[in-house]
Amino acid sequence: MKDAFLLSKRNIELSKYEVLYLLNIDDYKINNNLLVIDTNKNIGNQIKRLAYTKKAYCVLFETNYADLMKKIKTYAWKKAYKSNFRVRITNLTNKKIKHSEKDLASCIWINLEKNKIKPKVKLDNPKTKIEVIFAPKKVFCCIETWENKEKFELRKAHLRPELHPTSLDPRLARCLVNMTGAKKGSIILDPFCGSGGILIEAGLAGLKPIGCDIDQIMLNRAGINLDYYRIRGYKLKKQDATEIKQAKQKTDYVVTDLPYGKNTKQKDLVDIYDRFLKNLKKIVKKRAVVVLPDIIDYKRLIKTNKLTIMKEFSYYLHKSLSKSIVIIKN
Ligand SMILES: C[S@@+](CC[C@H](N)C(=O)[O-])C[C@H]1O[C@@H](n2cnc3c(N)ncnc32)[C@H](O)[C@@H]1O
Numbered sequence: 001m002k003d004a005f006l007l008s009k010r011n012i013e014l015s016k017y018e019v020l021y022l023l024n025i026d027d028y029k030i031n032n033n034l035l036v037i038d039t040n041k042n043i044g045n046q047i048k049r050l051a052y053t054k055k056a057y058c059v060l061f062e063t064n065y066a067d068l069m070k071k072i073k074t075y076a077w078k079k080a081y082k083s084n085f086r087v088r089i090t091n092l093t094n095k096k097i098k099h100s101e102k103d104l105a106s107c108i109w110i111n112l113e114k115n116k117i118k119p120k121v122k123l124d125n126p127k128t129k130i131e132v133i134f135a136p137k138k139v140f141c142c143i144e145t146w147e148n149k150e151k152f153e154l155r156k157a158h159l160r161p162e163l164h165p166t167s168l169d170p171r172l173a174r175c176l177v178n179m180t181g182a183k184k185g186s187i188i189l190d191p192f193c194g195s196g197g198i199l200i201e202a203g204l205a206g207l208k209p210i211g212c213d214i215d216q217i218m219l220n221r222a223g224i225n226l227d228y229y230r231i232r233g234y235k236l237k238k239q240d241a242t243e244i245k246q247a248k249q250k251t252d253y254v255v256t257d258l259p260y261g262k263n264t265k266q267k268d269l270v271d272i273y274d275r276f277l278k279n280l281k282k283i284v285k286k287r288a289v290v291v292l293p294d295i296i297d298y299k300r301l302i303k304t305n306k307l308t309i310m311k312e313f314s315y316y317l318h319k320s321l322s323k324s325i326v327i328i329k330n
Contacts, residue, residue: 001040002059004133004142006090007033008052014175014313014325015052021327022046022178031135032092036062046183047146049205051174057131057142068099068139072107072132080143081112084120085128088144092135104132155200161228162221164195168257168291172315174201176289179327180253182207189251189283191241191276196222198255203231210251212239242275250285257291269296277305284330291315294324302328 007015016035020028023043029036036059047056060080063071087105091097105121108130112119129144152174157167168176177188177198184206190198193211195218202209203226211234213219219236226234241256258273273296280288287310292298294314302309310327317323 001038002062003037003039003043003145004057004059004140005035005037005047005050005053006055006057006133007035008054009033010052011313011315014315017311017313017327018050018052018175018178019047021181022050024181031138031140034092034133034135034140036140049174049178050148051150051152051171051178051201054148055131055144056146057133057140058145060141060143062138062140064137065134065139069107072104072141073111075111075141076115077108077111078115078117080130081117081119081128083127084122085130086121086123086126087130087132090131090133092133097134099132104130155229157195157197160195160200160225162195162224164197164218164221166257166260167195167197170197170201173198174205176255176291176325177202177205177207179289179325180255180287182253186252189254190256191239191244191254191279192256192259193222193236194218194257196225198257199226199234200229200231202255203234204229208233210235210237212237212241212244214238214240242272242279244279244283251283252286254280254284254288254290256288258293260293266296269293270301273298274301274305277301277307280328281305281307281330284328286329288328288330290326290328291323292326294322298324298326302326 005019012033019035025037027038061071087101089097089101109119131142131144133140152171155170157163182188187208187210188202189210191212193199193213196211199209199211211222216238219238222236307328310329313325315323315325
């Protein structure tokens with residue numbers, strides 16, 4: 001069975017790896033911003049955590065443009081049809097599509113009637129959401145299985161009870177959490193948690209957030225924010241992240257946005273990052289997702305601390321600052 005994901009165009013690379021790492025998938029095809037994966041796994045509930053995917057689909061069939069109508073007319077729609085249906089067209093090409101939703105729907109209607117089904121069209125929230133996606137070289141006939149309606153914007157830093165000017169965008173924070181691949185109920189540690197932006201998204205995604213910060217005021221803010229979003233079972237601790245002692249049991253996943261003061265000297269930042277990475281080696285078991293300013297030569301630091309970079313992304317924040325997102329394994 002194939003599943004498809006309509007990715008946000010803001011950062012296709014990040015959106016793509018959010019899906020691949022969350023579902024632990026290596027094999028994929030990408031057509032513009034449509035990611036297609038071959039999976040026999042039950043991915044049902046996990047995908048509802050995704051930040052940068054707009055919609056998910058089950059692919060009924062894919063075809064070239066020339067064979068589309070023949071396939072639509074002969075496909076066994078009876079198997080996919082439930083109670084009522086509608087057809088939507090999504091055009092990922094920059095060309096005009098010569099088919100209309102109505103034409104495609106009438107072919108499906110006739111096909112269903114021939115198979116002794118009395119079809120019903122329902123445009124608003126139908127049981128069978130058929131979507132015909134036109135990619136540059138192929139057409140994908142799909143059933144929509146999920147639409148992302150999560151209101152990440154309502155959790156932006158300035159809308160939380162306790163503010164922090166450098167808190168990450170909630171959608172990005174969720175994506176970072178997802179890129180650990182952590183399953184529901186796993187622990188996520190943010191050793192530089194600030195006002196809790198990453199912890200909130202981890203908690204809402206069904207994970208157990210643990211936050212540390214050197215500053216008690218920040219921890220108090222994080223607590224207020226986490227309570228505001230009704231996150232249960234979180235833990236917060238005053239702790240210097242560069243001195244975390246090796247726990248009896250290592251933490252599976254770390255997600256963190258390293259401190260970056262514009263006025264802090266680069267030499268001092270390198271020193272903090274280096275000491276943190278030394279500790280990361282001792283505390284993380286599976287994967288760490290670390291955000292840091294791209295002006296620092298972090299590759300050297302990661303290598304000297306005997307950690308391995310799995311993947312890196314660049315994330316543009318504003319004219320004077322881009323950040324690097326680095327996926328690290330121990
Ligand atoms: C970039 S902010 C984190 C922002 C956070 N993601 C949020 O959503 O608010 C960095 C945080 O690191 C903390 N910090 C700086 N040095 C630290 C250290 N050595 N150990 C632990 N926390 C530290 C600061 O107090 C600050 O709250």
